[in-house]
Amino acid sequence: MLAESLALSALLFTIGVVGVLTRRNAIIIFMCVELMLNAVNLSFVALSQLYGASGQVFVIFVMTVAAAEAAVGLAIIIAIFRHRQSVNLEDINLLKG
Template sequence: MLAEALAISAVLFTIGVIGVLTRRNAIIVFMCVELMLNAVNLSFVAFSKLYGATGQVFVVFVMTVAAAEAAVGLAIIISIFRHQETVNLKDINLLRG
């Protein structure tokens, strides 16, 4: 099942990349990043079946980092929305607040 799991992981990661590159909504881009993290987690779990439980430990770390990233990223999006009234990445082009 390792080859199939890695193939599913690769397809999911590619879908996530396509979403990041094509979507304009900042929240959906964020969700695509989460999808890519999930795809990597699938690879970790698939390899942990071969090489022991260390891969699952890394999945726990990835989940923690994803939670932290989601909290901070969404707070930034809320902050930008308060300032500019949009979450469209095309309209967010100023570094100056």
């Protein structure tokens, strides 16, 4: 089932990418990133069948980082919303120098 897993992983990842590209709502884009992380996790797990448990260890790390990222990212979104009354990325161009 390795090949199928990897194909599924690629498919889910691409869906996540397309979501990032098409959506403007910051929270949904954030969720798309989570989907992409999950897709990668799937391939880690699938490959750990072949290459040992290190893949699964990495999945744990990814999850931890994802949790941390979600905490900070959502805090940022809240701060931005407070400032702009919007989470639409079109309205957010603070990165412009």
